[in-house]
Amino acid sequence: MLIRVGSPESGELRRALSILRLSFVLMLFLVMASQFFVSATIAEVGEDEGASGLIDAEEKVLSAYLAVLEAEKTGANVSVLLVRLNEAGEFLARAHVEYRLGDFEEASHLADSSRNIGIEVLNAAIDLKDSASSEGIQHMLFMMIASVVGMASIALGSLWVWYFLKKRYGCGFSKAN
Amino acid sequence: MNVEVYRGWFIAGSLTLMLVAATPALTLFINMPSGSERFSELWLLGPDKKAEDYPFNVRANETYRVYVGVGNHLGYSAYYRVYVKFRNQTQPLPVASNATPSTLPELYEFDFFVMDSAVWETLLKFKILDVQRSNGFMILKSLSINEVTYLIDGFSAWDSVRNGFYYQLFFELSLYNMTSRRFGFHNRFVSIWLNATG
Numbered sequence: 254m255l256i257r258v259g260s261p262e263s264g265e266l267r268r269a270l271s272i273l274r275l276s277f278v279l280m281l282f283l284v285m286a287s288q289f290f291v292s293a294t295i296a297e298v299g300e301d302e303g304a305s306g307l308i309d310a311e312e313k314v315l316s317a318y319l320a321v322l323e324a325e326k327t328g329a330n331v332s333v334l335l336v337r338l339n340e341a342g343e344f345l346a347r348a349h350v351e352y353r354l355g356d357f358e359e360a361s362h363l364a365d366s367s368r369n370i371g372i373e374v375l376n377a378a379i380d381l382k383d384s385a386s387s388e389g390i391q392h393m394l395f396m397m398i399a400s401v402v403g404m405a406s407i408a409l410g411s412l413w414v415w416y417f418l419k420k421r422y423g424c425g426f427s428k429a430n
Numbered sequence: 431m432n433v434e435v436y437r438g439w440f441i442a443g444s445l446t447l448m449l450v451a452a453t454p455a456l457t458l459f460i461n462m463p464s465g466s467e468r469f470s471e472l473w474l475l476g477p478d479k480k481a482e483d484y485p486f487n488v489r490a491n492e493t494y495r496v497y498v499g500v501g502n503h504l505g506y507s508a509y510y511r512v513y514v515k516f517r518n519q520t521q522p523l524p525v526a527s528n529a530t531p532s533t534l535p536e537l538y539e540f541d542f543f544v545m546d547s548a549v550w551e552t553l554l555k556f557k558i559l560d561v562q563r564s565n566g567f568m569i570l571k572s573l574s575i576n577e578v579t580y581l582i583d584g585f586s587a588w589d590s591v592r593n594g595f596y597y598q599l600f601f602e603l604s605l606y607n608m609t610s611r612r613f614g615f616h617n618r619f620v621s622i623w624l625n626a627t628g
Contacts, residue, residue, distance in 0.1 A: 315606075335507060339542050342542045343541070350537075350538060400456075408448060419433055
């Protein structure tokens, strides 16, 4: 088909071409914009995940620490648990550092390690507290019984000695001499 | 002399012995105050774990070592945090008088737990990575602490009194507060001065 400049057909074609061009530019813009938004969303999720992972790890480590303190109060030996907690603390500190530097993936990974140790220590501390409590009750009972028996023995012994002395020297030492 | 004369002494002696016998049970219910002061220690040692040979004249791409330590005398197992910060001569230090930490951002940190009457000590390695020197000033661009790299842009003007470009590496001690349920500055910090020589 021959197109002549200035004819009505060429005007329509020009309009169609301009619409096509506009659609192409719009599509290109949308594709580029969508890439920007997608990458921004991914980055934001990474940061959010890092932050929530850190908060979760902090809470678990704190719960474990408080459980260790409770176990310590009941008289349990918590030195082994503190060694494990220090490992959790090391991971947590590194997670904080990586998060501040913007490496959210590494921060999340380190926070997970810290959180897992925190949970392990929390459970161990609860068990240790329970066993230390029952041991403490046994110890307390033993001490109380020992004290009562000791006091009763001394009281009875004293009475016996007193009556013996009274019987022996009741009339006076001068007489005994 | 009648034995009845000694009745009072005998009863007192018997009661004393009974009290001694009751001591183990009494200690379960009576908590005697220890009387000792509750505090935490924070210290910094040189590369040989002695209070000497601290890094002072520092050059780029050389690794320096210090040991930071904490002693717990609080009467319970404590949860501590040490923040490592870096400043030039004009930037703020912590203020001991009103127990406020430095407003500078923390670079590195240590989280750890110390039993009562026990100590914690660790090695800290640092290295100046990139430095730019011009007439009368120096810009320390990046610093590595325990293999972690920080971009810092640490500007320092020439100190004509002490002849050098001075920076300070300092360590702030924080303690987890059981009442407020958060970390708070424990009002202790230690530092070393560094003269960047290029």
